[in-house]
Structures are given as structure tokens and as C-alpha cells.
Amino acid sequence: xxxxxxxxxxxxxxxxxxxxxxxxxxxxxxxxxxxxxxxxxxxxxxxxxxxxxxxxxxxxxxxxxxxxxxxxxxxxxxxxxxxxxxxxxxxxxxxxxxxxxxxxxxxxxxxxxxxxxxxxxxxxxxxxxxxxxxxxxxxxxxxxxxxxxxxxxxxxxxxxxxxxxxxxxxxxxxxxxxxxxxxxxxxxxxxxxxxxxxxxxxxxxxxxxxxxxxxxxxxxxxxxxxxxxxxxxxxxxxxxxxxxxxxxxxxxxxxxxxxxxxxxxxxxxxxxxxxxxxxxxxxxxxxxxxxxxxxxxxxxxxxxxxxxxxxxxxxxxxxxxxxxxxxxxxxxxxxxxxxxxxxxxxxxxxxxxxxxxxxxxxxxxxxxxxxxxxxxxxxxxxxxxxxxxxxxxxxxxxxxxxxxxxxxxxxxxxx
Numbered sequence: 574x575x576x577x578x579x580x581x582x583x584x585x586x587x588x589x590x591x592x593x594x595x596x597x598x599x600x601x602x603x604x605x606x607x608x609x610x611x612x613x614x615x616x617x618x619x620x621x622x623x624x625x626x627x628x629x630x631x632x633x634x635x636x637x638x639x640x641x642x643x644x645x646x647x648x649x650x651x652x653x654x655x656x657x658x659x660x661x662x663x664x665x666x667x668x669x670x671x672x673x674x675x676x677x678x679x680x681x682x683x684x685x686x687x688x689x690x691x692x693x694x695x696x697x698x699x700x701x702x703x704x705x706x707x708x709x710x711x712x713x714x715x716x717x718x719x720x721x722x723x724x725x726x727x728x729x730x731x732x733x734x735x736x737x738x739x740x741x742x743x744x745x746x747x748x749x750x751x752x753x754x755x756x757x758x759x760x761x762x763x764x765x766x767x768x769x770x771x772x773x774x775x776x777x778x779x780x781x782x783x784x785x786x787x788x789x790x791x792x793x794x795x796x797x798x799x800x801x802x803x804x805x806x807x808x809x810x811x812x813x814x815x816x817x818x819x820x821x822x823x824x825x826x827x828x829x830x831x832x833x834x835x836x837x838x839x840x841x842x843x844x845x846x847x848x849x850x851x852x853x854x855x856x857x858x859x860x861x862x863x864x865x866x867x868x869x870x871x872x873x874x875x876x877x878x879x880x881x882x883x884x885x886x887x888x889x890x891x892x893x894x895x896x897x898x899x900x901x902x903x904x905x906x907x908x909x910x911x912x913x914x915x916x917x918x919x920x921x922x923x924x925x926x927x928x929x930x931x932x933x934x935x936x937x938x939x940x941x942x943x944x945x946x947x948x949x950x951x952x953x954x955x956x957x958x959x960x961x962x963x964x965x966x967x968x969x970x971x972x973x974x975x976x977x978x979x980x981x982x983x984x985x986x987x988x
Contacts, residue, residue, distance in 0.1 A: 574650070577780060577788070578657040580675035580707065582698035583684030588715045592684065592755035593647055593658055594625025596777065599762035602649035603628060622756060653781060668929065668944040669896035671701055672984055676970070679788040680709040680780065687720045687752070691733040696930040699734075703741045704892065704929075704946075704986065706966050709788050711749045711779060717768065718754040724770040727752045740931045743963070747787070751776055789857065792821030792965035795883065796830075796876040797912045802861055814845065814861040815870055820967040824862070824876075825853040832868055833875045833885060833958045839866040873914045875958050883958045883968060890950045890988045892927070892962075895941040897975065897982035901949070902940040907982065908974040909953060912967075915974075917954045924948040948988065962986035 583589035594611075597603050603611070607628065615624045628647075645660040661674035675681060681702045685695055702710050712734055720726045731750050738748060751760055752771055759765035762777045774782065802814040824830075828841045844851045845861040854860045862876065870876075877883060895901050901920060909918040926935040926947040941947050962969030973983035 574655050575653070575785060576655045576657065577680060577783065578659065578678045579780065580659045580661055580671075580678035580681045580702075581684070582661060582671060582675075582681065582701070583715075584686070584689075584692060584694040584698075587684040587686045588626075588755045589682075589684050590626035590628070590660065591624075592682070592713065592715065592753070592761065592776075593660055594628035595755045595758055595761050596658075597628050597647065597649055598623070598625055599758060600649055600651060600777070625755070651777075651781060656780070668697070668701070668946075669894060671698070672705070672894045673896075675701060675705050675707060676984060678705075678707060680711070680783065681707045682711045682713050682776070685712060685714050685730055685734070687714050687716045687723075687726055687730065690730045691737060693930050695734070696737060699737055699741070700929045700931060703743045703746065706743055706746075706963065708745060709747050709749070709783060711751055711776060713776060714750065714752045715755055717752045717759060718757050722752075722754075722759075722765075722767045724768070727771075737931070749773070749779060751779065791856075792960065792968070793881045794822035794824050794856070794878055795820045795960075795965065795968045796824060796862065797914075798870055798872055798874045798876070799913055801871060812863070813867070814863045815876070816859075816861045818859045819854045819856050821856055821965050823853050823855050824878075829879045830864070830876045831879050831882065832870050833877065833883075834956060835869060835874070837866075837868045838879060839864040839868055841865075873912075875912075877958075883960045883965075885956050885958050887953045887956045888921070888951060889959060890924070890948060891971070891985040892988060893941065893947055893949045893973070894984045895943060895945045895947070895982070896984070897980070898943055899975075899982070900940040900942055901973075901983065906976055908976055909951065909957070909971050909985075910974055911957045911959060911971040914957055916957055917976075918951045918973075919953075921950040921952050924950065949985075959987050961988060 581589050611623055611627045614627055647658040649656050659674035659678055661671040683698045714727055714730050752768055753760045759767055760775045764775050796817050796819055798815045798817050800816040802816055804812055826841050831838055841862055842865045843863045844854045903920050903922055905920045907918055909916050923939055926938040926945055929946055960968045969987045971985045972981050975982045
């Protein structure tokens with residue numbers, strides 16, 4: 574079954590956790606004991622409604638404060654799709670959590686309180702979705718029940734958000750506006766009769782109708798080798814296959830390929846998935862490839878088509894989302910993990926800090942603190958094979974690892 578991962582973003586009290594809880598409730602994805610716990614707690618709090626936010630807020634601090642702090646992953650399925658919702662916090666001090674949750678998502682929901690409209694945090698939520706090249710974004714204008722389901726309010730917020738859209742640099746993004754009431758269930762799973770003026774789909778109907786080709790960023794074929802398979806059995810004594818996942822495009826039997834970094838050429842002989850052979854490996858499929866020639870390939874190497882090579886270099890500039898309490902500064906050394914490759918890197922220069930609310934850049938900065946986003950140049954101790962993030966979401970991204978603590982301290986998107 575097709576899996577769709579959705580990142581969510583919203584400011585304090587926009588109703589994000591309630592929205593997710595409503596989806597789980599209306600799709601009958603809540604277990605009986607979880608539903609009973611929600612009913613009991615809601616009654617204890619004196620509510621005359623079910624507090625669906627209790628379905629997602631797992632930390633004690635989240636339940637006490639009514640806010641989302643950690644990134645939670647919520648799973649549910651319909652008859653046609655399986656869903657993973659990354660419930661990410663929207664506060665500025667948790668920017669790193671939002672980047673983490675959205676980095677592997679194919680779609681996103683940005684919540685806006687219909688009473689407040691577009692606010693500063695909305696700018697930041699949209700900026701991060703634009704930065705991470707999320708192709709399908711739903712702007713859910715929530716709490717429509719508190720503004721009497723007003724079409725005028727909806728249109729005013731939509732117009733304000735369209736002004737924000739003009740600032741983005743990723744034009745392949747599809748933006749869909751949906752008026753909802755998470756608490757009452759209007760236009761979440763089922764269409765609302767109280768907003769007859771809205772002719773579009775409900776939130777879930779929109780995601781159900783999404784096609785894979787519309788949500789996954791298309792690039793060029795990249796096949797990083799994860800494992801070399803040598804059974805050395807009587808039946809497969811001379812078998813030598815290269816296992817990995819195809820990113821960006823398709824690879825087919827007969828394609829002429831180049832092995833990086835050796836620059837050795839060969840042709841794809843066979844494509845296997847377990848014990849079955851295929852003529853073509855589609856993007857995002859995990860396969861084993863054999864080549865017509867005996868060439869030296871090992872974990873971390875990459876197969877690409879001969880007419881479509883990535884950049885092979887020991888230096889690059891990237892947008893960095895910094896996640897550590899210790900600052901990043903010129904001269905610092907980190908491990909760059911790019912795919913399955915780990916390479917020692919030195920920070921050459923912090924060019925400028927980027928304000929995630931589209932208010933501009935700071936050219937005076939020399940270091941990065943937690944949750945900062947900036948343009949940074951690196952020099953590596955050996956070349957990697959990369960693409961620009963805007964052209965290839967997988968092969969243009971990496972993480973930074975602290976050499977002493979081995980902690981992940983930053984995420985990078987190559988410019």
C-alpha cells in the first residue's frame with residue numbers, strides 16, 4: 574500500500590493536535606482504550622466535547638501546557654493509503670524539531686487560526702516547507718466555527734497567504750486552501766454542510782486523491798551502494814550484486830552507467846528484487862544491480878548514468894539548520910554524512926544568517942546558535958558526489974555529526 578508522510582505545522586492553540594486527533598477519530602483509527610481515556614479525561618476537565626489533542630500529545634509537559642514540544646509520528650490507514658503524520662512543534666525555539674519532522678515528508682499541513690489570520694509564525698512555517706521543497710502544502714484555516722463559518726474571513730486569510738507565497742523560491746509547490754473546524758469535524762474527513770460556499774475537497778479527500786508522481790520530487794537517477802552481495806554458494810558462486818535504493822529517476826537493464834568515484838563505465842546487466850528479475854527499477858525502489866563488467870564498487874560508491882553526472886568535489890556551500898546548543902563557527906570540524914558516506918569536514922565560512930520569516934538576511938553573523946538557519950561553506954577531506962538540493966532532494970542533503978559526542982548537530986541542503 575502507498576505510504577504518504579505528512580508534516581504538520583501550527584502556532585500555539587491553532588488546533589494542530591486536535592486536527593490530528595479528529596482525523597484518527599473519524600477514520601476509526603483510535604483504539605478502544607485510547608478513546609475511553611480521551612472520553613474520561615475530557616469529562617474530568619469539564620469539557621462538553623472530546624479533547625482530541627490528547628490522542629497525540631504524549632509528553633507530560635505537552636498535556637499540562639497544551640502545546641506540542643516533541644516530534645510525534647502518528648500512523649493510520651484508509652482503504653487506499655497508509656499515512657504517517659509528523660506532528661511537529663510550531664514554536665520558534667523548536668525550529669530544529671520542525672525541520673527534522675518535515676525533512677522526510679512529501680506533503681504538509683500549515684494550520685492558521687481563523688480568528689488570528691496569517692501571523693509571524695505562519696511565515697516561518699511556510700519558509701521551512703519551501704526550504705525543504707515540500708511539493709504539496711495544504712493551508713488549513715482552522716476554527717471556522719468560531720468565526721461563524723465566514724467565507725469573507727476565509728478569503729481574507731487566503732489573500733494574505735498568497736502575498737506570502739510570492740516570496741518563495743520554490744515554484745513547483747502546490748498550495749491548497751481548505752477551511753476546517755478540527756473540533757467539530759468540518760471538512761477534515763467529511764465535507765461540511767455548514768460551508769456550502771466551499772466547493773473543494775475535505776482534508777483527507779485531498780490526500781487520498783494525491784498521486785505519487787505529484788508528491789515525490791523528480792530528479793536524476795542516483796544509486797548509492799549500500800552493500801555488496803557475494804553469496805559464494807555453489808548455485809551463485811560468481812554472483813556479485815550491488816544493493817541499494819534508487820533515488821530521483823529510473824534505472825533499466827542495458828543503461829550505460831558510471832561508477833563513482835572511480836569513473837569506471839559499465840552497463841546494467843540485471844536488476845533483482847529478492848529472487849525476481851525486473852527490466853526497470855523505479856525511483857525509491859530497493860533493488861540489487863549486477864553489471865556486465867567486473868568493476869570495483871563498495872559501500873558509499875554510486876552508480877549514475879553516463880550522461881547525467883553529479884558534482885564531484887571536496888567543497889560546497891549549503892543552507893544549514895543548526896540543532897545544537899554549542900555554536901557552529903568557522904574552523905569547526907564535523908563529520909558530514911551524505912547518504913551512506915561519512916566525510917570529515919571543516920567550516921570555511923559562515924556567509925549570512927537567514928531570517929525564517931522572510932524578513933531578510935544578517936551578513937554580520939560569525940556563528941550559529943540553536944535553531945539558526947544560515948549559508949555556510951565547507952571543505953572536505955575527500956570528494957563526495959552531490960547535486961543541488963533544489964534539483965535532487967535526496968542527493969543534495971546531508972547531516973552534520975559532532976566528532977566528539979557523535980550527536981547529530983545540523984541538517985544541510987546544498988546550494
